[in-house]
Amino acid sequence: xxxxxxxxxxxxxxxxxxxxxxxxxxxxxxxxxxxxxxxxxxxxxxxxxxxxxxxxxxxxxxxxxxxxxxxxxxxxxxxxxxxxxxxxxxxxxxxxxxxxxxxxxxxxxxxxxxxxxxxxxxxxxxxxxxxxxxxxxxxxxxxxxxxxxxxxxxxxxxxxxxxxxxxxxxxxxxxxxxxxxxxxx
Numbered sequence: 276x277x278x279x280x281x282x283x284x285x286x287x288x289x290x291x292x293x294x295x296x297x298x299x300x301x302x303x304x305x306x307x308x309x310x311x312x313x314x315x316x317x318x319x320x321x322x323x324x325x326x327x328x329x330x331x332x333x334x335x336x337x338x339x340x341x342x343x344x345x346x347x348x349x350x351x352x353x354x355x356x357x358x359x360x361x362x363x364x365x366x367x368x369x370x371x372x373x374x375x376x377x378x379x380x381x382x383x384x385x386x387x388x389x390x391x392x393x394x395x396x397x398x399x400x401x402x403x404x405x406x407x408x409x410x411x412x413x414x415x416x417x418x419x420x421x422x423x424x425x426x427x428x429x430x431x432x433x434x435x436x437x438x439x440x441x442x443x444x445x446x447x448x449x450x451x452x453x454x455x456x457x458x459x460x
Contacts, residue, residue: 276459276460277309277310277311278310278311278389278390278456278459279310279311279313279336279387279388279389279390280305280310280311280312280313280388280389280390280391280392280455281312281313281314281384281385281387281388281390281391281392281403281407282298282301282302282305282312282313282314282320282321282324282325282392282394283314283315283321283384283385283391283392283393283394283396283399283400283403283404284298284319284320284321284393284394284395284396284400284420284422285319285320285394285395285396285397285400285422286315286317286318286319286320286321286322286399287318287319288319288397290319290320290395291421294320294394294395294420294421295320295323297394297417297420297448298320298321298323298324298327298394299323299324299326299327300327300448300449301324301327301392301394301417301448301451301452302323302324302325302326302327302328302331302333303327303328303330303331304448304449304452305324305328305333305452306327306328306329306330306331306332306333306334307331307333308452308456309333310333311333311334311335311336312324312325312328312333312334312335312336313335313336313337313338313384313387313388314335314336314337314338314384315337315338315339315340315377315380315381315384315399315403316337316338316339316340316341316347316352316353316357316360316380317352317353318351318352318353320394320395320396322353322356324394325337325353325356325357326355326356328356329355329356329357329358330356334358334359335356335357335358335359336357336358336359336360336361336387337352337357337359337360337361338361338380338383338384338387339352339360339361339362339363339380340363340373340376340377340379340380341362341363341376342362342363342364342365342367342370343362343365344360344362347360347362350373361383361384361387363376363379363380367379377399378402381399381402381403381406382406384403385403385406385407385410385412386406386410388407388412389412389413389459390412390413390414390415390455390458390459391403391404391407391412391413391414391415392414392415392416392417392451392455393414393415393416393417393423393424393427394417394420394422394424395417395420395421395422395423395424396422396423396424397422397423400422400423401423404423404427407440408431408436408438408440408442409438409440410438410440411438411439411440412440412441413440413441413443413455413458413459414440414441414442414443415443415444415445415451415452415454415455416428416442416443416444416445417445417446417448417451418444418445418446419446427442428442428444441458443455443458
């Protein structure tokens, strides 16, 4: 069975080489298992995963905060490893405000996923996590990648909000993908 698995993580900032390596490994595993990789169309961790999936012949869907491919390119977002784009509607009231469109994109991309994987990340990734959590998604946390992933378990405990979300933790990409696939059955 084919599932849509989103990769959410740091688009900017310092990302260590081991985290980037694991991001690429996860992207390749998604493609090798005939799943579809979803990202926010941004650089950084999601892009590294998408490049690896694309290289393996996998399908990648980018939920862009832009209204078309030309605007997407102007944001300096990558275009070399996407098989399909989903853009913000041109008639959306806030289509000219990139910050609002990024949040629109976050809701759209997370809601399209069967499972979401968080790797490192900052505020945008935290936003994607909370959406996935509220929507009751299967959420994979790639441990030891820094960023918000180091705070997820405590955050969920402290906030004490129950949802149907299932959070899976692992330090290894292969193990994380295997556990997510099992949870999706």
